[in-house]
Amino acid sequence: MVTIKSKSEIEKMREACKIASLTQKEIEKAIKDGISTMELDKIAEKVMRSYGAIPAEKGYPSGMRGVPDFPGSICASVNDNIIHGIPSKNVILKNGDIVSIDLVAYKDGFNGDCARTYTVGNVSDEAKKLIEVTKNAFFEGIKFAKKGFRLGDVSHAIGEYVNNNGFSVIKEFEGHGIGRDMHEDPGIPNYGKPGRGIRLEPGMTLAIEPMVTAGKPDICQGDDGWSIWTLDESLSAHYENTILITEKEPEILTLI
Numbered sequence: 001m002v003t004i005k006s007k008s009e010i011e012k013m014r015e016a017c018k019i020a021s022l023t024q025k026e027i028e029k030a031i032k033d034g035i036s037t038m039e040l041d042k043i044a045e046k047v048m049r050s051y052g053a054i055p056a057e058k059g060y061p062s063g064m065r066g067v068p069d070f071p072g073s074i075c076a077s078v079n080d081n082i083i084h085g086i087p088s089k090n091v092i093l094k095n096g097d098i099v100s101i102d103l104v105a106y107k108d109g110f111n112g113d114c115a116r117t118y119t120v121g122n123v124s125d126e127a128k129k130l131i132e133v134t135k136n137a138f139f140e141g142i143k144f145a146k147k148g149f150r151l152g153d154v155s156h157a158i159g160e161y162v163n164n165n166g167f168s169v170i171k172e173f174e175g176h177g178i179g180r181d182m183h184e185d186p187g188i189p190n191y192g193k194p195g196r197g198i199r200l201e202p203g204m205t206l207a208i209e210p211m212v213t214a215g216k217p218d219i220c221q222g223d224d225g226w227s228i229w230t231l232d233e234s235l236s237a238h239y240e241n242t243i244l245i246t247e248k249e250p251e252i253l254t255l256i
């Protein structure tokens, strides 16, 4: 069921999203050659808690027998790791890497979700283009995140933009509604047909998140049961914001 948020609920969403955005900024400042993804995780948790929020990803159930709940406060996914990378003291960022940080702040019963891909030192031109195209794809998608358009219009715009730039979207994971729960209806694929899907209405809050690979779209899962990788070992990038559908332009709640 797709929930329409009330004014007071939207205010709480705004606050959780602001904290998520501020946390990304602190992570961006900390990223450098030699830092581990576990150190970034600790920074994120500290920042979120300093604003009275908690990292919602920590303890998120895997839904799979034998796979423990997610242990990190953030997902930190390096290079060909697309999403759901588990922070580790053994994963040390180095010059030329790209790292996707996906995090969710939870406060007063509501979640704010955003992801960015950062560069470490000097990266390849391909990596720069991949990050740019992934970010732009989000903005292409939200041109249609308005009252009266359908979800398929958003999905189609994202997928077309990525394909036209020579990259691929993954199909097994998608954006989602968000609010009291981190993952609510509707699912928001990064590909689709225009004119299909639910009609967007003011008060919907959606996490729209292109996940893009520089090579083929095929994925595989790591031995930890969480991490998702490109099968062809090509680079990947992720860009996500929580947005609010309004009577006019969408409001990007996680861009502060």
Ligand code: MG
Pocket (backbone or CB within 6 Å): 102, 103, 104, 113, 114, 115, 207, 209, 240
């Ligand atoms: Mg996210």
